[in-house]
Amino acid sequence: MIELLPQAASLIFTIEGIGVLVLGTMLGIILGALPGIGSTVAVAMILPFTLTMSQAPAILLLLAVYAGSVYGGSLSAILINTPGTPQSAATCLDGYPMAQRGEAGLALGWSTVASTIGGLTSAIVLLLAAPQLAALALNFGPIETFALILLGLTCIVSVSEGSLVKGLLAGGIGLFLGCVGGDPITGEARFTFGQFQLISGFNLLAVVIGVFALSEVLIRAASRDEADHGLVSFSGIVLPPLAAWRGRVKGLIKSVAIGNGIGILPGTGAATAAFISYAEAQRSSPNRKNFGKGEPDGLIASESANNAVTGGALVPTMALGIPGDAITAVMLATLTLHGVTPGIRLMADNPVLIAAIFSGFFVINLMLLPMGMLVAKGAAPLLRLREGYMLVLIVLLCAVGVYFVRGNPFDLLVMGGAGIVGFVLRRQGMPMAPLVIGMVLGPTLEISLRQGLIITDGSFGAFFSGHPIAVVLMALAIGMLSLPLVGAWRKRYVATE
């Protein structure tokens, strides 16, 4: 692949090529920042414009919009606690608390740098090892996936600030919400109570926006503090100083590896990667006590992992012709529309085009930093608006975003209901992050558990024999779950000593 780079560069560094990279990245960031538009809608919106373009610029435009939108989701997650995309839900956990204590610019700085590094490394991995990784992904069966998702779920423990019981309860509610709708194996309707709109389940983004953003609007409306100022103070991105990276690089490398690893597994996605990476960072970070209160390590974990997924997700799409999610399915459609057939022959048949796509992806991720700074600078005056205006704007944007996901009026009601329920539960002291984690990871957990049990004739014990990856992941999950218990025991022991 490396020897093809000069030829690939001649395809990228044309006026058309550079134009699509700049425009696509900027458009992706803006669309990703608008709650609800999301990566899939953003990529689908741009698709018709690529039909008149030649192969390389068309695919690069879509990739630029894709990578830009994944990063863009973090802007609204940090500044207004409204994840632009589901993959940014984990970013809210530490990003918004940082913004609330007046460090919005710095929070965006951490997320921008982490996103850029995550994206760049995934581009390098793509360039160097796409075929080998595709083969590795095929070894990951339902039992390994179950163990991986179980590990991801353990981060509920870490984000249950205040009360572990309430966090676990919220996680249980989230897991249940993920069960509503058609059964993934038999197709039978579950918990729909005769409502046909529920057959396809609750829309994830409607629930996420409801419990995070709408409930925040209600909390602020209920608050007795008379705010005559903006929600957060922000004047632009502040890059973290080099010294602040001390002790965080190891975590960043780990998160990037998790993002790349999960990206190559079809059907898992960036939201899952962000939460698993967050859980791992919480387990291993020296600042684990500050997680959920505005800890940069949490922000780095979620943002570097979700952007690292973008490159990883292209591995099975390009090398095997298997789209991992809706976005890569649109990519696959674009490749086919342009006469390129993805699959095991793709790299052998179109080496220069593939080298151009992969190296173009590297350039796109390099541009995230300046483009992100530019877009954030433009958004800054908006955030200085008085709280009342901002709250109204948030409700309007949330409604627009949720409507666009499926054009379904029922989703708007779900968002409204989730907002009110979220408000009541938050007054109860229940954290909302575990609910979202349960809902994001639940469906994959269910399908992998049931497939695993069907394969092993209903024997859960068989999960532990002949599946070393699964055993390691489950051991990590058990370790993660027992951490608070060990901590409590140690505290009691020290006190008695």
Add this chain to the structure above:
Amino acid sequence: MSVLTERRVTSLVLLLVGAALLSQTFGQAHSGLGAFSPMFFPRIVLGFWVAVAVLDMVAELRDRKAVTQPRLLRVTLIAVASLAFLLSITRVGFFLAAVPFALVALVTLGVRNPVSVAGVAIGVPAALVALFNHILTLPLPTSPFVWWF
């Protein structure tokens, strides 16, 4: 209702909802299917929900922590206005639903300058309709009376 009672009632409601949903997973149709049963996983999840809800209920009964009383009228007005707005978007169009919502919400949230209230309540929905319907061509629901908003 005091805040303490509110928390206990919410906790009880969560327990009852969990138990009611769990009872839905039992029945002849789903017995003996093991992992093939559509209720296999929900039963595990709801069992967990009920068990944790019991612990939460016990914790709430023991708790004596005081929480600030919310501004009930203000939050109810915003919640009702938001729900009415969300319900009417597809019936009267985004613009016609958004303007009254924004007017009510801004006044409720303490904005008193009539020019600002009118400007934001009309200007923001109009800008969103212009952006999505006419620039991005991602149409928001329009009113049954006029096609351009």
